[in-house]
Amino acid sequence: MSVQIPNLTNLAEGLKKNIKGISSAFLKLEFDHAKTAKDAPVDDVAQQAIKEALPKNQAGLLVTGALEDALQSCKKRVEAIAKQCHMTNRRFRDIEFDLEKDQFSCRFGLEGPDSPWSPSAVKRVTDIFDKPVFFGPDGPNASDVRQGGLGDCWFLAALSAISTIDGLVEKICVARDEEVGVYGFVFFRDCVWKTIIIDDLLLWSMPKYDELNPREKALYHNERETYHNVVEKSGKGLLYARSGTVGETWVPLIEKAYAKLHGDYAALEGGFLSEGIEDLTGGVATSFQMSDLLSTDRFWTDELQHADRHTRLFGVGLTLNAELSGIAEPTVQGLWPAHAYSVLRARECRGKRFVVVRNPWGNSEWTGAWADGAKEWKGEWLGVLGELGHEFGDDGQFVMEYSDFLSVFQLIDRATLFDSSWIMSSYWLRVPPQPALHPWTYGDAYYYIKLDKASSTVIVLAQTDDRYIKGLHGEAPMWYLDFLVYEKESKEMVGISGISLGSQRSVSCEVRLEAGEYIVLPRVEPMDRGLLEVNRPKSLSFWKMVLTKSSSTTLLPVRALYGVAASSVVFWLNARNRDCSLQITKYGKRSITSPARQKWHWKST
Known part of the structure; x- marks a missing residue:
């Protein structure tokens, strides 16, 4: 008896022709309420919004009802x-x-x-x-x-x-x-x-x-x-x-x-x-250039130090132009371009700042100052190894002085983790894309956010994860993302998304919001306008997420799925702020597949 084997190429083409039906299953509306956890301890001293937004107890998996x-x-x-x-x-x-x-x-x-x-x-x-x-x-x-x-x-x-x-x-x-x-x-x-x-x-x-x-x-x-x-x-x-x-x-x-x-x-x-840390933990990540840091001292104290507290995780990378160097595989003192390195620890020892970094290969380490066995490791400095949690060996882990770390690496991936006191909710919607040629403007969709109490907030705009549909979508346009946050009454801008120069999956901002009503204005722009004209989606999908604490954290994500972008605003509420109610009202300026207006009033219990 003969068995007919289906042609994989024909199968792929058939799937691509029916992609709209597949994508509609992915783009269903979701509104996810998470469970509250035990009250977290309240700080004795008020801190800056960026610090207040960080977890106060052990950070880990983002706790939602779906978890x-x-x-x-x-x-x-x-x-x-x-x-x-x-x-x-x-x-x-x-x-x-x-x-x-x-x-x-x-x-x-x-x-x-x-x-x-x-x-x-x-x-x-x-x-x-x-x-x-x-x-x-x-x-x-x-x-x-x-x-x-x-x-x-x-x-x-x-x-x-x-x-x-x-x-x-x-x-x-x-x-x-x-x-x-x-x-x-x-x-x-x-x-x-x-x-x-x-x-x-x-x-x-x-x-x-x-x-x-x-x-x-x-x-x-x-x-x-x-x-x-x-x-x-x-x-x-x-x-x-x-x-x-x-x-x-x-x-x-x-x-x-x-x-x-x-x-x-x-x-x-x-x-x-x-992207990996987001998928493993539910955290919020962004990428930026080392050269964009305003104060490297503040980056050390306000951000890298949180790596030891496990509220922030970092990765770094560097770039080199092989054509200019004339070398097939150029390196910087043992470090490879277009390769991801983990930041494990950042410690200040005897007046010097050190960063412990790791290559996932498990070998091929930094060969500059303070490398394993380098001349700097002598006398009293050998005692610093224990403080850094480091041992010599070709295991991919190495030590760099902070100044070298800043000068060698160019791209930083930073992820913020959340503890069990954070709560997340999310919502998906669709909005038609603008034509390839149009004014540079916001307002394709907008959201009202109402807070009863002051709260630190993280807002994220993210595209859907298209990694698991590779080979199906063909040449779908990708999207540049950004957004603004306005105070409703005064029309004053209170927040703007950062620029992600590495992963294009999401953009975010951390901002402290006082009690009141706010408007979030996202913008989604095609990276290739010519491709958009050839393969223009009928609608864009957005999901809305909000996280709130005694500081509130708001995530607003958008992603491209078969030429369809998906976005959401996410709010997290902290359990110790149980009496802080949060209301989200969504409006679409253009026709959208979901009802033109929907409201939720959610209160922590």
Whole structure:
């Protein structure tokens, strides 16, 4: 009997023709109310708005109503799968993301590889390690993360950064049964927490001993056991990410879960650390140039110091022009351009400021002043190593003096994390785009915000995450985003979004709002006006999010989905400000698919 295999190219074209139907499912209206948490301690001294907006207790996953649902759903699904596997005496195999039976789709998706490829071996973690464990005896830490043969340094750098916060990785890795090989995770995508379940099958890049030629076998003294111990059981043969601790599996498995979230591994090629932290924690991230800092002293005290308090996480990168240098792969004293680095710590020791940075490769470090073994490390300065939490070794972690840090790196990714006292709500809407040629103006849509009490606020405008639909949308226009915040009565502008020069997924601002009513005016502009004229969407979708504390935090996101932008305003309310009511009224100046006017009045309970 013959079996007809569908043509992947025809399948992709068919999906593209029906993209409007697919996109409408993604762009449904959502209004997510989150649960309150215990009261956070009130500061004795009033602080600046930017400081007031930061979490007062341990920051971690953004607590929303959907988070609790996702956690419970994840645990129940893992328990049900484990129970079924024990009954049938079979290990779990994820037919939704089967690396063995559907390796092409899991690795490359609909677009396919850029060059000829051959299938890799697939092994369970029990076939790779003698005694595999999800977390080693020291738990997850930044030094565990090792990048493999995938260009997802941005995600692994984000994973290293969040590993500096005790217990945070464990919250993302919700449930597991290592005996049957089932693992459950949660990720934050498009303002909603998603549950992902995977098995323990991983891609393997090394041949079996019997597949080696005589010359290769001689490298291992023609001993099968030596090859087995050096190559197979060390985990170094994993095709993609691995842990630096032999036998530990959390790094490759969380990478696999994140790949499944976006459809395939190839979807993770290229990105920004800020995006990874947002997806892992629900935090709010932005990117900016080092040269735009007004005061480097204030950046050290007001922002980098919060890295130690785990309220802010940072990543950095640099750029070089290979054509000008005439070198194929130029570096800056061991640091690579177009590569993401995690900022682990910032400490002041004996009158000098130091920053501890990490390369997700797990090697290839800074070779300038204060590098491992550099001449600066002598006498009393050797005692500073303990204060910095640093040891010499080719593990990708290195120390830089703050002045070098500022001069070498050019791009900064900064993410703000929220503790359990923050509350988020969100709303999606659609607005028709303006023509390619039109005045530079705001007002495609606008929102009223009413606060009963003064509050610090974070407003974010973000585009929908199109990473998981790569290969479907073709050449859809991308969008420049910004917005203004006005006081309704006085018409005074009180806030403006910052410029994101790295990731274009979102823009945001942090501003203290007094009690009263405010208007948020977003603007969405195509990056390529010519492309917009060729492939112009009928409407743009926006989602509205608000977060409020004893300071309130407001997120206003917008994203492009198949040529359709999605945006939202988000408000977080802090539990210790229970009597602060927040009212959001949405208006659209043009025709919109949702009702022309909707109101919500929400009060913390």
